[in-house]
Amino acid sequence: MSSLRLSLEILSSLILLSHSVKVFAAKWQSIRDKLEELNSGLIATENCQYSGQNTAVSGLASAILVTLNECYDLARRCVDLSYSGKLLMQSDLNVILTKLDRHVKDLSDMYTAGILSHGNALVVSKPGRGACRDDMRFYVRDLLTRMKVGDLGMKRQALVNLYEVVAEDEKYVKVMLEVDDVVxxxxxxxxxxxxxxxxxxxxxxxxxxxxxxxxxxxxxxxxxxxxxxxxxxxxxxxxxxxxxxxxxxxxxxxxxxxxxxxxxxxxxxxxxxxxxxxxxxxxxxxxxxxxxxxxxxxxxxxxxxGAISMFIKLARSKDEALQMIAIEFLQTVAFGDELIREIVIRDGGIRTLIRVVDPKWSYSLKSREIALRAIESLCFSSASAVKSLMNYGFVDQLMYYIRYGDVSVQELALKVAFRLSETSEEAKKAMGDAGFMPELVKFLNAKSFEVREMSAEALSGMVLLPKNRKRFVQDDRNIGLLLQLLNSEEEDSGSKRFLLSILISLTSCNSVKRKIVNSGYMENLEKLAQADVSDAKRLVKKLSTNRFRLMLSGIWHS
Structure with missing residues (x-):
């Protein structure tokens, strides 16, 4: 039997014996790791071309055999506790660990020098699912040895196999990192x-x-x-x-x-x-x-x-994945930084975002949502940016999504519309001209508290403009709906505040006052006033002046 084959047989039994050693546990773990590494290297060597006829390989195998016999003797003495002293045994174990490490390096040098070449080297089989940690560890150590001592082909295959197991089972990642030198x-x-x-x-x-x-x-x-x-x-x-x-x-x-x-x-x-x-x-x-x-x-x-212009260019990409990443980058980089926001706007960011939102272009729902969020984040703190948005037809685009959009983009469009309505009187006027108020009225009955409150708040700001008030009161149903919602016990206090604000603005018109007084809801309005709701008190007080005082006689006492 060749020295190489004998070494492999002794290695197998030595690794098994090492698990029975109970003393110097840390040192024996290091020795066992090195034995497993040497074992993998020798298995690969045995299957390399011409290894049996190579004198360098034979010489190394003989030296390894001597070291393994010495190690086996030390293992047996540690199992039997038959050593003469702890210090001496520790010294012997250090020496044997150094020798094993030297053998592993010599094997690696032979591959590097081309003395060994990879033929049909046998690879340790991958453990099956549910394998124990020792089997997984042995497999990883075998791959590590091949990565260290193998030729290019063996290294490549070992990496492929390693990726396969760590990608399939995260337990291998932990096992791999427990093996010295892998990283x-x-x-x-x-x-x-x-x-x-x-x-x-x-x-x-x-x-x-x-x-x-x-x-x-x-x-x-x-x-x-x-x-x-x-x-x-x-x-x-x-x-x-x-x-x-x-x-x-x-x-x-x-x-x-x-x-x-x-x-x-x-x-x-x-x-x-x-x-x-x-x-x-x-x-x-x-x-x-x-x-x-x-x-x-x-x-x-x-x-x-120059990242801003670069990412604006990427935001125009035909590839929507890149487009979304670029828009999110622009939003992130400009967050909380007015100077950078101005650069984004100056370099064409608004036009790019408007194109994505434009219903005429075929972009995904996700892209449109990201673009709407970016517009909200980037544009509403700048008067010039808001003006540019309106010049590019953004108000009509928002109106389209509020009327016809899917639920997710519809609610987002409502939120953006609410923010837009806060920016300027010009924006409120443009939204009134585009027909926003009837749509906002519809949302006053929405299930979502946030949607109801945003709609009510947006309306309360829009009706501050005389032209918008005139539009609003032209539909008799609007006043009735506001009063009906105001009367609802379920209606949240946040929305009620804005509903009252809308009614206060509308009472600048006498016809609205008459509609409110004749609506049948005055008793409920009085209850709100008596509950010390300040806007309700203001509203009732406005209704109880001049010629309306007689109509409300006895209802209000300030």
């Missing part, structure tokens, strides 16, 4: 000149980065620098894996500075600006930048590098 090997592979190895390693690292508890392991081991180097000069597939990984890592703002320090912001902007870049790459790159701009200094740098 360092993976991060070294990120700088590999071999494209396939680089691509496969980014996929594995990206899986690890998806777990909050393991992100620190990656960043602590120095993952960010090689990931950014891939963005600068890696293949498209490697860049995709890298940028997905960075997106996950930068969800923690502590990592943002590290990305910036290694030139990541510039690399990401270059990707987003690249006309030839694939959407699978641009989308996540935009996502990373959106994470990074939470840091004020990074945000300023991004703006100085």
């Amino acid at each position: 360092n090997v993976l991060l070294n592979f990120l700088d590999s000149p071999d494209t396939e190895i680089q691509e496969e390693s980014t996929k594995v690292v990206s899986v690890i980065a998806g777990f909050d508890s393991y992100k620190g392991v990656l960043t602590g081991a120095g993952a960010i620098a090689p990931l950014i180097r891939i963005l600068e000069c890696g293949s498209d597939l490697a860049k995709e894996g890298s940028v997905r990984c960075l997106k996950k890592l930068t969800e923690n703002s502590d990592n943002s500075w590290s990305v910036s320090a290694h030139g990541g912001v510039t690399a990401l902007l270059k990707i987003c600006a690249g006309v030839d870049c694939k959407k699978e790459l641009v989308g996540p790159a935009c996502g990373v930048l959106r994470n990074l701009i939470g840091i004020e200094e990074i945000k300023r740098f991004v703006i100085e590098e």
Whole structure:
């Protein structure tokens, strides 16, 4: 029997024996890890071409056999507690661990030097579902050994197999990170000149980065620098894996500075600006930048590098996924910053958003919702922006969605309309001309408290304009509905406040006063006044003046 085959047999029984050792537990765990690594390496070596005829391999196998016999003797003495002293045994265990580590490195050097070449190397079978942790750990360690000592083909296959198990079962991620040196090997592979190895390693690292508890392991081991180097000069597939990984890592703002320090912001902007870049790459790159701009200094740098015009251009993309990401980025970068909002508006942001909202264009419901939210966020604090919105026909677009939109976009359009009505008298007038008031009246009966209150508040502002008041009172049903809702015991106090405000504004017209007095609801209005509702008191007082005093005699006593 060859030294190589004998070594494998002794290794198998030695690993089994090591589990019976109860003393020096930490040291024996380290030795067992190294034995498993050596075992995987020797299995691969046995199946490499011409290994049996190679003197270097034979010599190494003989040396390994000697070390394994020494280790077996130490294991037996530890199991039997037949050693002469703890200090001496600890020293012997340290020596044997060093020898095992040396053998693993020698195997790796042989592959690197080309002494061994991968033929039909046998790969340890992947454990089945529900396998115990020891089996999973042995499989991962076997893959690690192949990544460390194998030729290019073996390394590639080991990475493919590793990605397969960690993507399928998250338990493997924890098991993998318990195996020494896995992270360092993976991060070294990120700088590999071999494209396939680089691509496969980014996929594995990206899986690890998806777990909050393991992100620190990656960043602590120095993952960010090689990931950014891939963005600068890696293949498209490697860049995709890298940028997905960075997106996950930068969800923690502590990592943002590290990305910036290694030139990541510039690399990401270059990707987003690249006309030839694939959407699978641009989308996540935009996502990373959106994470990074939470840091004020990074945000300023991004703006100085022309990111606003770049993202406005992306917001015009035919690809809706990129379009939505770009709009959300613009909304995020301008949030709470009037100067940046003005840049977005100046560089054509309003026209771009209006196009997405325009019903004439075939955009998805999600895109329209995102664009409406961006308009609300970006435009209503600027008089010039509101004017531009109205010039571009935004009021009519809102009216379309309030009348015909699906429920989600309809409620959003109502919210935006409410915000628009607060901006200026010109906006209130334009909304009145567009027919908003009858639609808002319909929403006063909505199930949603928020919808009822927004509609009532918007109406209360709009009827402050004489032209809008005239329109409102032309429909006799409007006054009756307001009084009916005011009488409802279920109606919330917030809406009642605005309903009373609307009625107070309308009572500047005598015909409205007569309608209210003759409505049959005056007794209920009096109850509200007696309950010390200030607007109700104001309303009853207005109705009890001049020629209406006789009609209300006895109802009101101030």
